[in-house]
Amino acid sequence: MKIVFAGTPAVAVPTLEALAASEHEIVAVITRADAPVGRKRVMTPSPVAAAAERAGLTVIKANRLDDEVTEAIRLLEPDLGVIVAYGGLVKRALLDTPTHGWINLHFSLLPRWRGAAPVQHSLIAGDAETGVSIFQLVPELDAGDIFLRRPLPAPDDATAGDLLDAYATESVPLVLDVVDGIGAGTATSEPQTGxxxxxxxxxxxxxxxDWTTAASHVFARYRGVTPEPGAHTEIVIAPADDTTAAPAEPITTVLKVLALARTSARGLDAGRLALHDKRVHIGTGSGDNLELVRVQPAGRQSMAAADWWRGLPSGAEISAR
Known part of the structure; x- marks a missing residue:
């Protein structure tokens, strides 16, 4: 079949590369326009754009799938559209352009977690099971009939970034099976239920x-927001009393939490930090401690939490809120 592919982030690249290597022909790749990246805000093509250009594929960069994009795709006479995390709305006119419409690889077990951040919300909610779905794209949000719905492993310490990377690769044969089935006329789909x-x-x-909640809830949120939008907490540093001078005012600063781990230790009050066996522990609302493994103080580079701790004022009381 002649396929038009739409996607933007790195998680879409494995599917694009697999389709490009298949017996099908990719007639165009739609991705979002170059965006500023890094502190110097250098205009950078999306991971999908870079992969498509390496493969010598035609690239259409557009943040809106307007009439111009729709007409360009219509002229290519595609048989099928495949979309993986493009990041924009596909309107009815473009949905109807390929002969077989569009299929979407979605990183959840639909109809649970329709929307832009399914893996993140699944982890935050503490779902016992997650996975991927491949469905027919329709105007309503992630509501089309499902060709394939597959639970996939989710290690209990994996972050959203870890799962997205893993699912992006593990989904490739599933997408190819559905695409081949549509081309052969053997693919079937069913309405979403649940x-x-x-x-x-x-x-x-x-x-x-929120350190006042149970350790399991804190850890679940950390997993769901890592690496984006990123876990963080407000740190209050109360200097040690000095009877020879006026009391110093507490210092408040934001600390990014880049890596957090479970621990068997208990006993710290919620939000209280302390050094335990050369590791930085923090208390939670359930009485269980968590370990700060890697952090990034405001305006500084990332570092081991123990190194950050050693740089704090001696004798200060450290808490998070």
Missing amino acids: DVTLAPKLSAADGRL
């Missing part, structure tokens, strides 16, 4: 860790 939940894009505020 309770619908939504997974909107996360904001920076969603990354705040």
Whole structure:
């Protein structure tokens, strides 16, 4: 078949590369326009654009799939559209352009977690099972009939970034099977059944860790927001009392939590930090401690939490909120 592919981030690249290596022909790749990256805000092509250009494929860069894009795709006469995390709405006119419409690889067990951040919300909610779905794209959000729905492993310490990377690769043969089935006329799909939940894009505020909740809830949120939008907490540094001088005011700063781990230790009050066996522990609302493994103080590079701790004022009381 003649296929048009739409995707933007790195998780879409394995599917693109597999389709490019298959017996099918990719007639165009749609991706979002170059975006500023890094501190110097260098305009950079999306991972999908870079992969498509390496493969010598025709690339259409567009942040909106408007009439111009639709007409360009129509002229290519595609048989099928395949979309993986493009990041934009596909309107009815473009949905109807390929002979067999569009299929979407979605990183959840639909209808649970329809939306932009399914893996993230699944981890935050503490779901016991997650996976991927391949479905027919329709105007309603992630509501089309499902060709394939497959649970996939989710290690209990894996972050959203870890799972997305793993699922992006593990989904490749599943997408190829559905595409081949559509081409052969043997693919079947079924309406979605079950309770619908939504997974909107996360904001920076969603990354705040609430130490007054149970350790399991804190760890689940950390997993769900790592690496994006990123876990963080507000640190309060209360200097040690000095009777020879006026009391120093507490210092408040934001600390990014890049790596957090479970621990069997207990006993710290919620939000209280302490050094335990050369490791930085923090208390939670359930009485269980968690370990800060790697952090990034405001305006500084990332570092081991123990190194950050050694740089704090001697004798200060450290807490998080």
